[in-house]
Amino acid sequence: MDLSHGDSLDSMEGVPQVRAYQLDTMISIVLRLGVSIAAITVVAGYLLYLSHYPGHAPALGSFRMPPIMHHRTGLLGLVQASVARHSGRDIIDLGLMMLVVTPVVRVAFSVVVYLYEGDYRFVWITLVVLTILLLAMSGV
């Protein structure tokens, strides 16, 4: 993908159109990919669940803590717990987690794009956001 560094030097008022357009397109693609993969996973998990329990009504009125997730914190622990048991419900969980991670991937991706464009002020800005996010997600 060509990010045309040659045009960027003579920018009169900030971000030239070409670069802004390409960043837009790439962020748009990242978001759509994340959402699509997550949605496909949730649908697959749901179909698997239905094939195991045809017409089964889930007990949804009550709330109870999931036993496995008690002592696991952070995103990695959650994913491990989900993959360890492989039923349709866990595949749905996995799809939901992919969705949850999509905005974080978007931020991480924009760090790389700003770095590539040489927009160091925004590299720092997006890095700060990414750091806060990852700290909050790791359960600190």
Next chain:
Amino acid sequence: MTGIDFEALVFCGSVLAGLLGALTGLGGGVVIVPMLTILFGIDFRHAIGASIVSVIATSSAAASAYVREGYTNMRLGMFLEIATTIGAVVGAMLTAIIPASALGVVFGLVLLFSAVQSFQQRPQDSGQVIPVSDTIARKLHLYGRFPADTGESVPYGVRNVPLGFGLMALAGAVSGLLGIGSGAFKVLAMDRAMRIPFKVSTTTSNFMIGVTASASAVVYFSRGYIHPLIAGPVMLGVLVGALLGTKCLVRWKTKTLRIIFAFVLLALGLDMLWTSHTAIH
């Protein structure tokens, strides 16, 4: 009610949530939580878990379209995300100290008051005003262009960045404390303080709310608030609704969107007052 019937109804309600969320930049929580708790008798914790999933789904699906169409101001959004993420973390820490119910009453009233004002068209919506930006906005190139109702690409300025940044931190803290309403304060901060066009305010808010929500979602996952059989159909429905919403926002006049926004804000304010009144933790 069998499992499939329940899931189909939740899916349909979620389409509406995604549609409204994408049109207003407020996320879908205002529809999801009352629908699940009042209509289906779902536990409040499962409802807010599904609601946070709906916010991320709306944000990501709609943003992918709005960014491409040139409405979202990504630079402004990413800059303000510093304020909202720090605010959200601080807000979550303060839950033990600040009584959320009292705070909910205050912010619920603020939303009701803002809803009344939101009906009015503001000068920047037309794109006919001379774009004025403050020093920080000029330095960071936060101003931009957007497709006005007339169809042409119009430049706009961004004003009062320090005030907007402060309000965004507050918006983050409110969402950390109350779990709802982060989008409302984001749109209001951009619309009122920073004076950017309404469609840019709502789409940029929509772009930002997913990031704030994703941090909370991990906590909700570990507490077991996100139930796959509730959040799953909610997510799929919201995605469909959000994609429909983006088609509408592009075509509809700003005036129409302001009216929808005002009514959703009204509902959100009442919801916040009601939640604070019942005070479930």
